[in-house]
Amino acid sequence: MKVPLRLEFNKIDTIFHSTPSPLNLSHQSYRQISFTHRSTNLNNLLNATLHTKHLKHATQIHTQIITNNYTCLPFLLNNLLNLYAKCGNINRNLLLFSTNHGGFKNVVIWTSLITQLSRSSKPFKALTFFNKMRSTGIYPNHYTFSAILPACADSMMVEHGEQMHCLIWKHGFQTDIFVGTALVDMYAKCTDMTSAERVFAEMPDRNLVSWNSMIVGFLQKKLYYRAVEIFREIRRQVSDSPDEVSCSSVLSACANIGCLEFGRQVHGIAFKHGLVALTYVNNSLMDMYCKCGLFGDALELFKTIGDRDVVAWNVVIMGCVHCGKFEEACRYFWFMRTEGIAPDETTYSSVLHASASLSALNQGTLIHDQTLKTGFMNNACVASSLITMYAKSGSLVDANRMFEEIQERNLVCWTAMIAACQQHGCANQAIELFEEMLGKGIEPDYISFVSVLSACSHAGHVEEGFVYFSSMTEVHGMNPGPEHYACMVDLLGRIGKLEEAKRFIESMPIKPDSSVLGALLGACRNYGNLEIGREIAKRLFALEPDNPGNYVLLANMLMRKGMMEEADEVRRSMGINGVRKEPGCSWIDVKNITSVFTVHDRSHSRTDEIYEMLRKLEELVIRKGYKPETQFAVNSVEGYKEQSLWYHSEKLALALGLLALPVGAPIIIKKNLRTCGDCHTVMKFASEIFGREIILRDINRFHKFTNGLCSCKDYW
């Protein structure tokens, strides 16, 4: 950077003598420019202003350039362009450029403008000016190509970059290290790693930046091991040691593959080269430790950082979410604000995820308020998170309201809303939304198909489900994944076509995973098909021996058929394998206080009233024709069964809700496992008897009980 230490001429000279540092330029100096007619003086003042970045001063100099007819001087024009860019006013550049028809423009000036447009993420404008430049007969040079290639990458159309690649050959800049690196980066960003690798291989020489571009490329293509391999190559054959870009990028790769061992090595390398204090490296390190399950180590690092930027906080908040510390995630969110760090869309999506996982409507609403105050309400990412938060907190109405308010809905917004409807049992609405989305020309992806297929299965739309399923390959050119196959198995299983579901699994081109087999096992439970159920359960035990759910499901099926010995055997094998059923637990909020219940819980301060309420409830439901479904009782001691059934956690929570919530208010209960069949029946009766809406959110769906019916249509 050129900084005028001393200016030679009259008035300006005296000004600078009185203010030795260009940073101290007073407003006075700019007013006095009018006394000078020398372009060099103006240029020196321009250079000085590059440091102060005052837009007002830039415009004053600009006026002088025009009044003195200096627009024909390329260096002045060029420096002015750069000055406007430094002041963060790209529009001024465009204006200056377009109004300056008579002015002389050389390749340097054009390149300056293209660079600025490229950097201010206006890729299409940059490309337009590149073409304009060529049409005026000026040839691009290696600077121009280095500047335009990031814009090509940004335009997300590899065709632009490929055309540029041809031009580079035509003009003979393919051997330039900057151009080569920019090409590698462009292909990598357009996820064409084959071309990136070819260009990289053909480069006559490469520097660290070139190598780093390769790491980043593989990172983006999720080829993490190859990213790690490049890092190793750098250590082996590049004379420069890895810098902060190499380290932060490769750490991201380590984080994604959960490779703690190599991540630790990189930590050591970064330490050796004095890079650990750098923000990027630090944040990547924290993320790596979080994703490798060492949240504590990440937090240790976090505490050592003096200047924690928003990404550092985001990484910690995500880390909390990652290891299920949802309350802590919310605490960090409020804490970062006290340190004066403004949340961004990443922060909001992470903390809303935490809030959704807690089904904490009050917390979520407070965060919603914050998004409004900080102007994030029109952000598609934040809005999608809000939809999911409201839906998972039990309020489909609010989720829908959020959806309606979004001005520009992207695929994720639509999918969030479709999933919300699906989780709340509004399958038809989910399917309608999906169709509406297709009508708007939005291309569905992997996740949106999962949502619509589960809606189909939920509503029993077999044919529609199969049409959507085959449209994945036929129309949208994607291969169904395990989740989609699981939906189809569920679809068949739900209507009792167990044999067909089994054949469907046999015909799968990919190996059925636990979600696919689990769907069939669930169907077998619901239809009491022990024969297929046993077989599928065995396959599941082999596939995921640590999942208690499968053992419990099979044991329940056996008990239902009165095969107590075999049921006990299943339970015993669970013990032998060291698997323990997670204790069922339910919670309910009353006036901002959360009460948690486990089975037979007597720890609540209103225990006596709760048990009295349950006694009354039992009387009332029996009068309505309720029969206990004892197969859901875990304890096999006769006579104790019914009683045990009555003190399941969700029933205790229901009783408290009935006691403590105002008449007419919905009773919202959350449970950590799938809800038990007997409790489900009782909830239905209770909703009718008390004329209240009961919302039970279990591990995988919402049950909304109204007037004796459940939104899940008794299949979950």
Added chain:
DNA sequence: CTAGGGTTAG
């Protein structure tokens, strides 16, 4: 006048 980086939503 030129090339590369960390966190996120369904």
